[in-house]
Amino acid sequence: MAPQPHNLLQGLLNDALAETPSGRSIWVALSGGLDSCLLLALAAQVCEQAERPLRAIHVNHGLQAAASTFEAHCRGLCERANVPLTVAEVAVDTQGEGIEGAARNARYEAFFATLPAGDTLWLAQHQDDQAETFLLAALRGSGVRGLAGMPYRRDAHDITLLRPWLTVGRAALEKAAQSLDLCWCEDPTNRDISLDRNRLRHRVLPTLRERWPGADEALASSAQHASEADNLLSEYAQQELQALLTIDDQCVDNQYLNAAALSARSRPRQRLLVRTLCQQQGLPTPPQKRLESLLDQLTAKVDAKVCVEWQGAQARLWRQRLYLMAPLEPLPAWEANWDGQAPLETPIGPLGWQVSSLPASSQPSSQPLRVTWRQGGEVIQLLARGRRDVKRLLQEAEVPPWERERLVVIMQASACIGVIAPPGKLLWQAEGARFIRQTFPAVSKA
Numbered sequence: 001m002a003p004q005p006h007n008l009l010q011g012l013l014n015d016a017l018a019e020t021p022s023g024r025s026i027w028v029a030l031s032g033g034l035d036s037c038l039l040l041a042l043a044a045q046v047c048e049q050a051e052r053p054l055r056a057i058h059v060n061h062g063l064q065a066a067a068s069t070f071e072a073h074c075r076g077l078c079e080r081a082n083v084p085l086t087v088a089e090v091a092v093d094t095q096g097e098g099i100e101g102a103a104r105n106a107r108y109e110a111f112f113a114t115l116p117a118g119d120t121l122w123l124a125q126h127q128d129d130q131a132e133t134f135l136l137a138a139l140r141g142s143g144v145r146g147l148a149g150m151p152y153r154r155d156a157h158d159i160t161l162l163r164p165w166l167t168v169g170r171a172a173l174e175k176a177a178q179s180l181d182l183c184w185c186e187d188p189t190n191r192d193i194s195l196d197r198n199r200l201r202h203r204v205l206p207t208l209r210e211r212w213p214g215a216d217e218a219l220a221s222s223a224q225h226a227s228e229a230d231n232l233l234s235e236y237a238q239q240e241l242q243a244l245l246t247i248d249d250q251c252v253d254n255q256y257l258n259a260a261a262l263s264a265r266s267r268p269r270q271r272l273l274v275r276t277l278c279q280q281q282g283l284p285t286p287p288q289k290r291l292e293s294l295l296d297q298l299t300a301k302v303d304a305k306v307c308v309e310w311q312g313a314q315a316r317l318w319r320q321r322l323y324l325m326a327p328l329e330p331l332p333a334w335e336a337n338w339d340g341q342a343p344l345e346t347p348i349g350p351l352g353w354q355v356s357s358l359p360a361s362s363q364p365s366s367q368p369l370r371v372t373w374r375q376g377g378e379v380i381q382l383l384a385r386g387r388r389d390v391k392r393l394l395q396e397a398e399v400p401p402w403e404r405e406r407l408v409v410i411m412q413a414s415a416c417i418g419v420i421a422p423p424g425k426l427l428w429q430a431e432g433a434r435f436i437r438q439t440f441p442a443v444s445k446a
Ligand SMILES: Nc1ncnc2c1ncn2[C@@H]1O[C@H](COP(=O)(O)OP(=O)(O)OP(=O)(O)O)[C@@H](O)[C@H]1O
Pocket: 028, 029, 030, 031, 032, 033, 034, 035, 036, 037, 057, 058, 059, 060, 061, 107, 122, 123, 124, 125, 129, 187
């Protein structure tokens, strides 16, 4: 007997089940289209057999007149399959990026906000989608990360995203859906060939398939190779970065890279390492031109002040160290009186410390404390080191110039009794003063 078209698909869902911890729910991302309706139907069978809890989520983007039809279809389908459905209504921000990208972002935010930690979301993307994603990335001139397309599995925001059918062609899904007499909604925007993906789907890929019948499989396979190469590069970059970050003994908290050691690497390695460090620090990676400009300046003179900026991040070179950071907002004028105890919020984060004792037994009530940005010219009396200019101390401690401008000093009359880098780093305290980490009063629930 010929195998049923959906047997292979069910087999893949059973493989996906093995990736999902028992006791946790599986969710189907249900758009109402053919692929995800089929996914729901077959997942319901597979999960029932395996006695695993199944749920579904539909995101209503509210973007088109048909949105309510999609939602109603998803509701009916889930009711018949006895699968609990969550509908998330999202507001899509259409300003700035393209509408498809904005809808996708809103959708993923809804997935992350809805699924409890530990659960798994199954998405119905398939081989043809992967081929399109690969081509779109290639047409944007992407590197291996972009060409890798969609991963089979991704762990993010405490949930797992899984695409069980990434190796199956759309034709096989259509056949299975027909054999099951399934109903689904056709998204009218899928026909709009002014959208890049639709143009590829309806115009470009059919032409490619005429000459290369296995085009989708080949393109998806290239994406798979790119994904493997990308994973290898990531592994290599982690090791290299670890080595570079530990060259300098003083480099605590992996704050900077040794620029001289970085510049001794080949250009492709430099690019990879800077991009990887950005990703590790949760910063956007620099566009090509900015990256080249930064790398050209790696060997700048020790006293040169180099700052290369791009959307959402900046790189600074100082004393042949490369620092990557979020852009620094200009500081507002600010100062505050303080009793030394209450949690104090500075414009750049919580102070994070409180005073447990003051020098020369003076009391805050008689000599109020004043907290300001460092103005320059402060002197602090240090235990066993005597009176020291804060400026000299900063130079000796090799605190970078942009951090020096963002320090807070605690003054009592004209005496500096503490220097703090918000949020929460105590640099120096005066002899006789004792700062302790801020403790917060217990909040009682009404
Ligand atoms: N509005 C939505 N709500 C929930 N999941 C969605 C939604 N839109 C897309 N998805 C999920 O993301 C996958 C890929 O989305 P894409 O836009 O390529 O598919 P589609 O053409 O809308 O629907 P389908 O893949 O079901 O035919 C879908 O298969 C589905 O699992």
